[in-house]
Amino acid sequence: MPTTPDPRRPRIAVLGAGSIGCHLGGMLAAVADVTLIGRPAAMAEIERLGLTLTGPGQARREIRDLAVATDAGAAAGADWVLVTVKSNDTAAAARELADHLAPQTVVASFQNGLHNPALLRAGLPGHRVLAGMVPYNVVRTGPAAFHQGSGGQVMLENGPAAGGSGPGAALAGAARAAGLDLVLRRDMPGVQAAKLLMNLNNAVNALSGLPLRDQLGRRDYRACLALCQREGVAALRAAGVRPARIGAVPPAWMPGVLGLPDGLFRRLAGAALRIDAQARSSMWEDLERGRRTEIDTLQGEIVALAGRYGLPAPANARLIELVRDAEAAAPGTARRWGGPELLAELGRAAG
Numbered sequence: 001m002p003t004t005p006d007p008r009r010p011r012i013a014v015l016g017a018g019s020i021g022c023h024l025g026g027m028l029a030a031v032a033d034v035t036l037i038g039r040p041a042a043m044a045e046i047e048r049l050g051l052t053l054t055g056p057g058q059a060r061r062e063i064r065d066l067a068v069a070t071d072a073g074a075a076a077g078a079d080w081v082l083v084t085v086k087s088n089d090t091a092a093a094a095r096e097l098a099d100h101l102a103p104q105t106v107v108a109s110f111q112n113g114l115h116n117p118a119l120l121r122a123g124l125p126g127h128r129v130l131a132g133m134v135p136y137n138v139v140r141t142g143p144a145a146f147h148q149g150s151g152g153q154v155m156l157e158n159g160p161a162a163g164g165s166g167p168g169a170a171l172a173g174a175a176r177a178a179g180l181d182l183v184l185r186r187d188m189p190g191v192q193a194a195k196l197l198m199n200l201n202n203a204v205n206a207l208s209g210l211p212l213r214d215q216l217g218r219r220d221y222r223a224c225l226a227l228c229q230r231e232g233v234a235a236l237r238a239a240g241v242r243p244a245r246i247g248a249v250p251p252a253w254m255p256g257v258l259g260l261p262d263g264l265f266r267r268l269a270g271a272a273l274r275i276d277a278q279a280r281s282s283m284w285e286d287l288e289r290g291r292r293t294e295i296d297t298l299q300g301e302i303v304a305l306a307g308r309y310g311l312p313a314p315a316n317a318r319l320i321e322l323v324r325d326a327e328a329a330a331p332g333t334a335r336r337w338g339g340p341e342l343l344a345e346l347g348r349a350a351g
């Protein structure tokens with residue numbers, strides 16, 4: 001499968017080839033020489049079968065024109081390195097990359113959470129590290145097969161540069177040529193904060209055991225998310241962070257919209273439910289596979305921020321405890337919370 005490098009095509013390495021890494025790398029392989037770097041079993045599957053990507057309204061893509069590797073050393077010589085490991089693995093990923101990157105290599109974090117770009121900058125001094133954001137959901141549906149379950153624009157930081165063309169422009173151009181809807185933003189801290197507020201649903205979804213569309217379609221679960229978001233909005237405001245608008249509804253209005261009756265919610269925020277029937281949060285996937293979740297960089301971020309400013313965040317704090325319990329259960333056996341009981345539990349925590 002490895003191909004002869006074409007000097008006219010950008011060279012892109014993806015460190016952490018799971019759901020998001022395989023999706024971005026697979027798309028970009030249309031216009032770039034892509035190397036996916038991931039775990040041996042997953043990379044062997046891709047080497048054997050090629051990569052299959054599916055998504056709403058998209059033709060099935062079968063991609064064989066990419067290279068796979070299991071060592072960060074394969075990023076040597078890349079123009080771009082996309083980091084798509086889970087947040088718990090970011091510092092280690094930076095350590096692994098540090099000895100291999102050429103000085104001009106640009107690194108982009110396409111991870112959730114607020115601090116991954118800063119962790120990469122600290123571990124890769126001298127390299128330009130850009131923050132990115134993937135709005136849609138991707139799940140592994142089988143060996144070497146990944147499905148995009150919702151939509152939205154990928155966002156990438158474009159720092160200031162002479163002539164208006166910042167360092168993200170080249171990657172954005174390649175992404176668009178490959179059919180990825182990617183926009184450059186100059187307000188990535190706000191974008192990441194808005195995404196964090198949305199990602200507070202990951203824990204609610206994981207504990208519900210339901211597909212995202214079913215869970216978000218039920219008012220009690222949405223009310224759980226609204227409790228978390230209200231605490232999050234207050235903590236971010238105290239920290240002077242203004243969540244950017246990244247969807248149809250401004251972030252500050254979202255808790256109110258989430259609390260609407262199901263029919264009205266569907267009418268006002270229909271886009272939020274434009275999700276494949278089977279799509280689930282990656283935190284649900286982590287619990288099913290017995291992996292550590294990203295709860296510390298999602299609800300944990302809000303609790304830490306609130307604590308710093310003397311604000312309460314009891315709903316987020318209780319969700320951390322419930323996800324910890326679920327992490328301690330055998331894979332696939334975690335307690336499934338109904339909407340009314342989860343809402344009552346969070347309400348009790350909030351007093």
Ligand SMILES: NC(=O)c1ccc[n+]([C@@H]2O[C@H](COP(=O)([O-])OP(=O)(O)OC[C@H]3O[C@@H](n4cnc5c(N)ncnc54)[C@H](OP(=O)(O)O)[C@@H]3O)[C@@H](O)[C@H]2O)c1
Pocket residue numbers: 015016017018019020021037038039042070072084085086087089092093096110111112113134135136137138139282291294
């Ligand atoms: N999935 C989604 O729908 C979605 C959507 C938007 C944003 N995100 C964010 O995107 C990031 C990636 O999520 P994901 O769902 O794609 O995670 P994922 O499926 O777990 O993919 C990450 C992969 O990287 C591997 N890995 C970790 N460290 C590595 C290393 N040093 N070298 C090689 N491989 C390594 C992991 O293996 P092990 O599991 O064995 O460690 C895993 O296979 C997260 O921050 C997530 O919150 C996800």
